[in-house]
Amino acid sequence: MIRFDPEQKSFHLRNSFVSYIFHAGATGRLHHLYWGAPLETFSPGRWALDPLREDLKPVRPRISEEVHPQEYSLWGCGDRRPGACSLRLADGSAAAELLYRGHEILEQPVYPPGLPAVRQDHELGAAEAVKVLLEDPRGDLRVELYYTLYEKSPVLLRWNRIINGSEGPILLRDPASAAPDLPPDAYDLLHLSGAWGRERHVRREPLSSGSFSIGSRSGASGHQFAPFLALCSPEAGENQGCLYAATLHYSGCFSASAAPDSFGGCRLSIGIGGLEAALSPGESFDTPAASLVWTAEGFNGMSRAFHSFLREGVLPREFRFRPRPVTINSWEAMYFDMDQEKILNLAAQGAAVGAELFVLDDGWFSRRVDDRSSLGDWWANPDRFPRGLGALAEKVRERGLAFGLWVEPEMISPDSELSRKHPDWALAIPGREAVTVRNQLVLDLSRREVRDYLFDCLRRVLEESAAVYLKWDMNRTMSEAGSPPLGRERQGETMHRYMLGLYELLGRVRRAFPQVMLEGCAGGGGRMDFGMAAFCPRFWASDQTDGVERLAIQYGSSYLFPPETLGAHVSAVPNHQVGRMVPGRSRALTALAFSYGYELNPAELSPEERSLFREFSQRHKEIRRGVLQGEFFRLEGGPSEGGRREGPAGSPRETAWIIRVAAGRELLLFCFRPFCRPNLLPSYLKLSAGLPEGPALYRETRTGELYSSSELRYKGVRVDRVKGDYQAFFRRFIREDEGT
Numbered sequence: 001m002i003r004f005d006p007e008q009k010s011f012h013l014r015n016s017f018v019s020y021i022f023h024a025g026a027t028g029r030l031h032h033l034y035w036g037a038p039l040e041t042f043s044p045g046r047w048a049l050d051p052l053r054e055d056l057k058p059v060r061p062r063i064s065e066e067v068h069p070q071e072y073s074l075w076g077c078g079d080r081r082p083g084a085c086s087l088r089l090a091d092g093s094a095a096a097e098l099l100y101r102g103h104e105i106l107e108q109p110v111y112p113p114g115l116p117a118v119r120q121d122h123e124l125g126a127a128e129a130v131k132v133l134l135e136d137p138r139g140d141l142r143v144e145l146y147y148t149l150y151e152k153s154p155v156l157l158r159w160n161r162i163i164n165g166s167e168g169p170i171l172l173r174d175p176a177s178a179a180p181d182l183p184p185d186a187y188d189l190l191h192l193s194g195a196w197g198r199e200r201h202v203r204r205e206p207l208s209s210g211s212f213s214i215g216s217r218s219g220a221s222g223h224q225f226a227p228f229l230a231l232c233s234p235e236a237g238e239n240q241g242c243l244y245a246a247t248l249h250y251s252g253c254f255s256a257s258a259a260p261d262s263f264g265g266c267r268l269s270i271g272i273g274g275l276e277a278a279l280s281p282g283e284s285f286d287t288p289a290a291s292l293v294w295t296a297e298g299f300n301g302m303s304r305a306f307h308s309f310l311r312e313g314v315l316p317r318e319f320r321f322r323p324r325p326v327t328i329n330s331w332e333a334m335y336f337d338m339d340q341e342k343i344l345n346l347a348a349q350g351a352a353v354g355a356e357l358f359v360l361d362d363g364w365f366s367r368r369v370d371d372r373s374s375l376g377d378w379w380a381n382p383d384r385f386p387r388g389l390g391a392l393a394e395k396v397r398e399r400g401l402a403f404g405l406w407v408e409p410e411m412i413s414p415d416s417e418l419s420r421k422h423p424d425w426a427l428a429i430p431g432r433e434a435v436t437v438r439n440q441l442v443l444d445l446s447r448r449e450v451r452d453y454l455f456d457c458l459r460r461v462l463e464e465s466a467a468v469y470l471k472w473d474m475n476r477t478m479s480e481a482g483s484p485p486l487g488r489e490r491q492g493e494t495m496h497r498y499m500l501g502l503y504e505l506l507g508r509v510r511r512a513f514p515q516v517m518l519e520g521c522a523g524g525g526g527r528m529d530f531g532m533a534a535f536c537p538r539f540w541a542s543d544q545t546d547g548v549e550r551l552a553i554q555y556g557s558s559y560l561f562p563p564e565t566l567g568a569h570v571s572a573v574p575n576h577q578v579g580r581m582v583p584g585r586s587r588a589l590t591a592l593a594f595s596y597g598y599e600l601n602p603a604e605l606s607p608e609e610r611s612l613f614r615e616f617s618q619r620h621k622e623i624r625r626g627v628l629q630g631e632f633f634r635l636e637g638g639p640s641e642g643g644r645r646e647g648p649a650g651s652p653r654e655t656a657w658i659i660r661v662a663a664g665r666e667l668l669l670f671c672f673r674p675f676c677r678p679n680l681l682p683s684y685l686k687l688s689a690g691l692p693e694g695p696a697l698y699r700e701t702r703t704g705e706l707y708s709s710s711e712l713r714y715k716g717v718r719v720d721r722v723k724g725d726y727q728a729f730f731r732r733f734i735r736e737d738e739g740t
């Protein structure tokens with residue numbers, strides 16, 4: 001519920017999870033007052049640092065704005081902390097301040113046009129939304145702050161519209177979607193960082209003096225950092241402790257920062273990056289949306305809030321309750337070495353190990369026999385598939401699998417018919433040599449004609465093949481991101497206009513083919529964010545398919561994404577990325593709780609391994625409804641460097657997660673112990689999360705043994721010290737005492 005107190009000019013956004021409070025102080029500045037557990041009552045008069053008395057209103061404390069926690073403050077005019085955006089106003093100056101001018105309680109939430117946020121048919125319960133109007137006293141700038149809080153979620157959705165109210169042009173750089181000042185406290189920073197093949201490893205470090213910032217300038221949210229930043233109490237862990245978290249619904253450049261102030265507080269800011277927008281008089285800029293979470297239930301509390309928000313409000317609704325098919329993907333099985341016979345053999349072999357969907361990866365189109373050509377020429381390679389894509393797909397279906405296809409629509413190979421016909425369709429800066437990465441350039445998706453061409457290609461291949469699945473890849477980021485048709489003034493908007501174009505194209509494909517499942521991929525997990533999640537119910541989380549390396553990637557990815565959205569394929573050994581020999585059972589267990597599949601050729605396996613994987617496909621099919629509807633919890637002691645973190649006495653630290661199905665009627669426990677150490681006793685894995693409150697009895701399905709929930713919670717499940725690396729196990733517990 002949003003309550004506005006006209007006397008105190010305070011806004012209280014509240015539901016059963018959270019209260020978020022700010023008010024217009026005596027100067028008219030919007031001061032952030034509280035973000036935390038839901039409050040029944042409050043009084044800004046008791047909290048605010050400036051008195052609300054009318055007689056003090058004319059006294060404008062010019063410098064002391066810095067003592068106030070601000071809600072959305074710009075640099076200058078008494079606040080020298082990093083501003084929520086940076087500006088060059090028409091007169092060349094950079095300082096501005098935003099004062100409260102009014103507000104509107106909205107009947108319906110309003111989202112930034114053209115950008116992904118929350119779907120119209122969300123199931124987050126009643127939404128309360130408010131627009132707060134701020135204005136610079138000189139009239140240079142107006143800003144509308146949008147807030148939406150939903151009945152069933154702790155997530156507060158934020159975005160802003162920034163309007164040039166002056167007579168001349170304004171240059172706007174990187175406006176944040178949210179930038180509240182958090183109260184003085186000790187904070188740890190939490191972020192998800194990495195690189196290709198090591199995406200989204202959990203990083204935690206104390207916030208000390210000096211600003212901390214992460215971001216991307218590469219035109220994609222990127223492999224290096226997820227567009228996410230959290231500040232938690234130093235005592236916080238998976239299940240306890242307060243934290244403030246922010247993530248962006250945007251897939252391009254971003255910036256997230258934590259800037260400590262002089263009084264122990266901190267400005268947490270997240271928003272678009274790499275943007276320099278030229279606003280002419282009256283023109284406005286809409287920021288992407290950001291999702292903000294406060295919780296006192298640690299990292300699991302945060303991820304459960306994000307998971308349910310994605311499921312009920314962001315991911316395409318068609319797939320909410322649709323089990324993800326067991327997939328066999330052709331990439332690591334054959335790379336570019338494909339023809340009809342090889343593909344049909346792989347499909348048949350895949351079906352024999354239980355796969356339900358065959359995804360034909362890179363190498364099927366035009367003259368693409370390696371990565372040196374043909375991106376942009378989206379028709380089947382006539383030499384490899386003389387009877388066309390439709391006939392090939394039909395033959396795959398005859399082998400009992402659905403058909404899916406890989407594409408990389410945003411790219412163009414200089415050696416392609418498209419490039420010969422439209423050499424000017426790639427992003428470019430005239431006079432500068434275009435740097436190719438993997439022999440490819442990026443198409444200028446800000447251009448309508450480029451998007452129309454791509455949509456036609458995609459429509460044709462989807463219709464011809466009747467594919468039900470499209471793996472949408474993007475294997476290079478941007479470097480010389482220029483778009484000559486935009487003109488000189490607007491070059492700084494190129495990457496953002498590209499993103500708007502990409503979302504428009506993705507939306508068109510979704511509307512035309514709502515039953516086709518899109519898989520988001522960018523050289524693995526290089527563009528996994530809440531922006532792409534609005535179109536993609538599944539992501540290829542990483543090109544790293546090793547059963548041990550994947551633990552850290554999936555562990556970190558689960559901070560934001562629910563398990564059914566994370567593609568996890570069992571691949572061959574020695575692993576193609578690291579050469580490691582993880583046994584098949586452990587590889588399958590690493591993948592089992594996610595969107596399960598294969599990235600290998602079953603024909604090259606031993607008969608024992610084939611039957612093992614058939615069994616695991618079956619196991620996944622048995623648990624996947626539970627995965628889809630259940631709640632995912634990480635147990636304490638997650639991996640940092642590929643599972644190498646040590647516990648007491650140098651014992652190997654288990655990595656474990658648990659899925660609570662149907663409010664605890666069933667528990668699915670996964671445990672991994674990648675590295676063996678000598679001279680240790682068995683350990684006990686405590687189920688520190690996932691159990692229902694109160695007493696309960698569970699039967700473990702493998703042994704038939706009965707456990708009380710208190711034994712599981714406080715003593716734990718015994719983990720024997722088996723010799724050998726890469727140990728893993730899965731236990732299923734069914735509640736026995738329901739209704740007793």
Ligand code: DGJ
Nearest residue numbers: 331361362521523524543
């Ligand atoms: C990168 C992806 O992550 C891989 O799975 C594969 O699709 C290749 N691109 C194909 O070029």
